[in-house]
Amino acid sequence: MSGLRLPAIVLEFVAQQLIKPVPLQRTGWRDIWQSIKAKGWADIPMMEALFEAFDDRLYKMNLIELAKALELPLEYVFYRPRYKRSEPSGTIHMSAVNVAGLAIYLEHFGFNMLVQPLVNDLLPAIRRLQQLTVAELCIYQYASDRQRTRFLLRSAQQSTPPSHPDEEKRLHTPNGYCVQITTNDSRTQKIEISGPKWKLPKPKVEVNCDICGTSYFSGDPDEEGGHRRYHKQILSVLQPKPERRLLADNAGPSIIRITANSPLWMHQAIYDRARAFKREMGFDFVQWTLTKNLRDRDANADGYLFISPEGTIEGACSFRSEAKENTICWSLDWVWIRPEKRRQGIVESHWPRFLATYGDFWVEHPISDAMMSFLLEHASHQQRIAMEIHASEGIDGR
């Protein structure tokens, strides 16, 4: 629900007018609007004429006070002087966009406005903007807000504590708005106006997702959408589906080497696994560079995707080269296998190939317990020596 403070005189006027019968006909608004649209501005008499043409209960509404309360700007606008030195005379105006914004608010308050043609005229230009004013936002969101808002209007003035109990009056406008007016000592205290399509928002409940480990608030479309996207990403890594394009080249369990020149989708696949590794280990950085641009890719990284006979990606790893004393040294940056497929010999089956390709490569620390027990069994003689030196000296043993 949106709460608004209005000057007492405006609040009283709104309450008095909303209980009157709704006028049946709207006449003459089109010409007035065309003129406002053409000039880009409306002075106060033009605005009064337009709004009265929509709903004659708005005759004598204090539009200046209402606009101020809604933070819709009024400005002095001048006719260009005929001679540069002559004194220009200006009057208070409102831009066409703000006039439409004000009309939208009055519709949300239950008045019988005809806002759609105004929105249709202004929306195309607003769609191109990156930053929006209050009125532009009203116009931009009109299609989704229409008849779905709920406003609580209160007086901006401090009133003395009432001596009687409040009196409440409820009514439905012919266009379906529900209006509840609370008075005390025959003064309007507040007006609640709900659109015909307004629904009580679902209470927000914090949900912890066991699968992706995210906590979010259900009932919040932004949070739910954010979780849905993230959950889908995680699921595609934890429970991947077979990929036809992987099967074509790979009959049987195998690996695919990924270098800077590999296609983007393969880079995405290895990046997703690098991110899963990062999340699981609680690291700050994803250890794979994902970019469309070939020149920005990491030329010193060699990645591998582990593929099942069915064509699913079971995990990935990445090696990195570094020039040291005229030789190229390789290290295993990270290796990640999806939990269901761990301890089934996937890394083991490719270990001899890795040793053949990268020599007695270094294994980056920190090393998980599972990886350590793997290394105790499968590391080469030189790798063991390097690890022992590292452990005893507490230094990088490369």
Ligand SMILES: [Zn+2]
């Ligand atoms: Zn989830």
